[in-house]
Every structure is written in structure tokens, then in C-alpha cells.
Amino acid sequence: MSELLELTAAQAAERIRAGEVSAGELFELYRERARGDELGAFLWVSDDDPPDTPPDAPLGGVPLAVKDLFCVKGVPSAAASRILEGYRPPYTATAVERLNAAGAPTLGKTNMDEFAMGSSNENSGFRPVLNPWDRERVPGGSSGGSAAAVAAGLAPWAIGTDTGGSIRQPASLCGIVGMKPTYGAVSRYGMIAFASSLDQCGPLTRDVTDAALLFRHMVGRDRCDSTSLEFPEEVRLPKAERLDGLRFGVPPELSGEGVEAGVREVLDRTVKLVEELGGVVEEVGLPHSPHGIAAYYVLAPAEASANLARYDGVRYGPRKGNGDLLSLYEETRAAGFGAEVKRRIMLGTYALSSGYYEAYYGRAQRVRTKIADDFRAAFERVDLILTPTSPTVAFKLGERTADPLAMYLSDYCTVPMPLAGVPAISIPGGLSDGLPVGIQLAGPAFSENRILDAAYALEQAIGFDGSGARV
Amino acid sequence: MSGELATILDHIDKIGELDLDDVEPTSHVIQVENVLRPDEPRPSLPREDALAQAPDPAEGGFRVPSPGGA
Numbered sequence: 001m002s003e004l005l006e007l008t009a010a011q012a013a014e015r016i017r018a019g020e021v022s023a024g025e026l027f028e029l030y031r032e033r034a035r036g037d038e039l040g041a042f043l044w045v046s047d048d049d050p051p052d053t054p055p056d057a058p059l060g061g062v063p064l065a066v067k068d069l070f071c072v073k074g075v076p077s078a079a080a081s082r083i084l085e086g087y088r089p090p091y092t093a094t095a096v097e098r099l100n101a102a103g104a105p106t107l108g109k110t111n112m113d114e115f116a117m118g119s120s121n122e123n124s125g126f127r128p129v130l131n132p133w134d135r136e137r138v139p140g141g142s143s144g145g146s147a148a149a150v151a152a153g154l155a156p157w158a159i160g161t162d163t164g165g166s167i168r169q170p171a172s173l174c175g176i177v178g179m180k181p182t183y184g185a186v187s188r189y190g191m192i193a194f195a196s197s198l199d200q201c202g203p204l205t206r207d208v209t210d211a212a213l214l215f216r217h218m219v220g221r222d223r224c225d226s227t228s229l230e231f232p233e234e235v236r237l238p239k240a241e242r243l244d245g246l247r248f249g250v251p252p253e254l255s256g257e258g259v260e261a262g263v264r265e266v267l268d269r270t271v272k273l274v275e276e277l278g279g280v281v282e283e284v285g286l287p288h289s290p291h292g293i294a295a296y297y298v299l300a301p302a303e304a305s306a307n308l309a310r311y312d313g314v315r316y317g318p319r320k321g322n323g324d325l326l327s328l329y330e331e332t333r334a335a336g337f338g339a340e341v342k343r344r345i346m347l348g349t350y351a352l353s354s355g356y357y358e359a360y361y362g363r364a365q366r367v368r369t370k371i372a373d374d375f376r377a378a379f380e381r382v383d384l385i386l387t388p389t390s391p392t393v394a395f396k397l398g399e400r401t402a403d404p405l406a407m408y409l410s411d412y413c414t415v416p417m418p419l420a421g422v423p424a425i426s427i428p429g430g431l432s433d434g435l436p437v438g439i440q441l442a443g444p445a446f447s448e449n450r451i452l453d454a455a456y457a458l459e460q461a462i463g464f465d466g467s468g469a470r471v
Numbered sequence: 472m473s474g475e476l477a478t479i480l481d482h483i484d485k486i487g488e489l490d491l492d493d494v495e496p497t498s499h500v501i502q503v504e505n506v507l508r509p510d511e512p513r514p515s516l517p518r519e520d521a522l523a524q525a526p527d528p529a530e531g532g533f534r535v536p537s538p539g540g541a
Contacts (some may be wrong), residue, residue: 363491
């Protein structure tokens, strides 16, 4: 039994295909582990009979943990918010449907920051998630439940969503792999919307191969999401052992000030490894990226303030208030939304209000152009950008809850990529004082194959041991 | 909460330092052409499914208290 837990999802799928273990056995094994979850990673675990996965299914029947932000038909899907407590959607998100169809049945729904707003999972409307490396620390957020579940071996693999770093930062803090794809690569249909121009879903996995395998079966145009696009090439399973001929740019803006020493050491070691593998490393500027957090915290709350207007206690979710319609809205929202969600709705409506619109929203959209231009210019010179994923390792529970700005700055290195729409992966680069440090690789739009190949070559050279997080 | 919002707005005000006069705003980050599809009718969500999660469904709709009170 414990031997099965040491397998990556791709390896487990191979065992199933070889007839050495059945998909049903694997599902039961992980279901028991998910039910015994002491980290707060799961909000719901499937009671269904393990589905009959055909032996030739590309994902082999290996069960999948799904962030609570995804609608799954008939299954509680609340985006970890009290305002959607008990909500069971009448349809399933396209990404989940595609992965189920490819042979990854839904194991459970994972905890998260409410409506994906947070970097520590402490904003969950239900309960926080503990980091399996050190239970006094946060797993990161907002996909903290998915990251902790995969790191701890409570799920073979998972999906999450990333708006400003919500896949990559928790992957970094939990010592696993997480990829935010190019905007439009994966359908957003059925993802409970936070900031629609930034949201994108992607894999959280034990290794790069698993990430590629999941991603391969998520991509593609969906008529239910008009921003989704056909992926321009086949998503390949990575094989690269060398990085010869690849140019890597390290932006000083995202690797200097504010990055703690232990993280910097892992970055420096990774740079040396890149060179040993034949890659060329140079400095490349992303001069506007220091303004990323400011622009993001105008744009994302502005979009959220519009997207979250639908939660009013009329069509779904708990209803509060006994008086007239206005008090119904007010009391439902006062009771249903947590503090961070209220904060962002207020920021967003303020930024969009008449008289302030141009100074905030208009300017932030122009900063977004400058950040995207920085990436375009950088990718004229280099093939990939290399940064730390998070400026720090996992911080203590409660450490940043009293200071929202300090919490926001957790996403300092991950926010510029979604603003520019470009893909990026976080892989474990090593440990600092026993806690994982993530390394981020970003590339131009639709360069996921290049990113996955480089990440794979680095992963082999780094040889990270994630068994310290297994429970 | 007002103190927290003030701290956040102070940080956001940093974008006021940039010269952005000749910069176009970005709302959609990937260059795409207008997407049109044939208008093919298909079944919509059945009414009972749409109402299944409503806190107070009535007569095939979502019932709410009077907007004007009483």
C-alpha cells in the first residue's frame, strides 16, 4: 500500500495499465487517505463507487482532487465561501469534464481561500489548511488545499486556478509542481469567476511529467468560453535532459530586494545548474514588474466586484434577512462574504467609481500594457525567464493576517505573468531550513512545451525529495 | 478595515508615478480576432434544474420579498 503512494500519477497509471493494480483499488486507497485528512485540505470527498475506467484511458483512472472553485454537477461547489454553502451546481466545469473523460475521476473538492482571494488559505470560509512540511505554517493560496493534498500524498494530483499566483505560490510553499497556462489555453467555463481577464486553471502535481499529462487533457477551445483558444500544437510529455541552446533571463526586479536569503541561495544554485546543463543565463529587465501588485490590486478587485454581484441570496446559496429586498441583499452578503472578499469588493467598486475610474482602473490597465511589453521585449532576448516563485518560504499561520498588504506582496514574483497572460511553472528547487523553495520558469504565450521541457531537465538535475511532506 | 484599505490604496497610488500618457490600456491580453459561431439552437438548462438550488422557488420562478418593503 505505502509503495503505491510513492508513485507519481503517471507511474500509477502505468501500473494500472499493466494490470498490477486496479483503478478501483487506487481510488479506494486515496479515498481513505482523503477521508483521514488532518490538514484541512479537503472540503468534500467522493462517496461514489470508483468509476469503471477503461484500461486504455489516457489518465489511467488515477483520481483527481479538484479545487472547490470548479463547479461539479451535484457535488458541493462553494469556492470555500459561506455564501455558496451547500450549493450543488447543475453542470460540470469543462476542465473537470475533460479530465474525468480522459480517465481521472473526481476524488474530492479541495479547500482554498474564499473565491480564490488570498495567498495563505487562511481566508477559507470554512477552515485553514496546514502545510504538510510544518503544520504551524500556511500552505500558500489560494489553491492551498490542492497543493497540500498532493504534497502530503492525500491525492495523486490536483487542479487549481491562478489569478495572481494561486497555483504557483502554494506549489512553491508545499514543494510540488504547479503550472499556470497561457490565458485562454484552458476553458474557464464552470470555474467560479474571480477576475475573468486573469483567471486560468492548471495542474498541481508531484512532478513535471504529471503536470504535462494533466495539462494535455485540459487544453483546447470550448464553445462555452469565448476566450478559450485551440492550443497551437500537441502538448508533449517532456523528455529533455539538457538545456543546450536555451537562453534564460533572470530579472533583477524579481530576484533582489524582498527575496529572503534562503530563497536567493536556491535561485543561485538553480542558475548554476542551468549553466551546467548547457543553458545560458543573463540578466534581463522587467522594469515595470515592481508595479505589478499595485496594478493587480486595482484590476482584480474591480473585476471581482462585478463578478461577485451575482451572490445576492436570490437564485442559490443561503438567504438571510426577513424584511424587504434590499435588506435581503445586505444581510445575505454581510453574513456570507468573509472579510477579505468584502475588502476586495470595496476596493473594486471604489476603483471603478465615477471620478476615480481613470486614476485607478484606467491607469492600471495601462500599467498592464507596460508589463506585457516588458515580457515581449525580454522574450526577444531570452527563451525563458527564471525567478523565485515566492519571495519567502511558507510563513506561520496568522503571521500576515493582520496586514493585508504584506499578504498581497506574497505574490510579488507571480503577479506579472497573469497580467501579461503568459504561462509559468513552479518547480521545487530545494529546501531552506527544511521548507521548500519554488523556482519559477515563464515563457511567451503558448510556450508550455518549452517550459515543461526545461522544467523537466531541471527537475532531474535538482533531484528534489518531497517525501518529507508525506503523511 | 478603513486603515487597511488606506494602506492598500497608498501602495496602489505608486502607479501614479509612471508616465502612461501614450500607453494604450489592455483589457484582453492575448490577441484574438472577433469570434463568431453559427447560431445553433440547443436545449437550455431545464427549469427545475435551474430552480433546484433556489432558497425560495415559487411558480416556476425565484420568489423575493417586495422591493418596496411590506
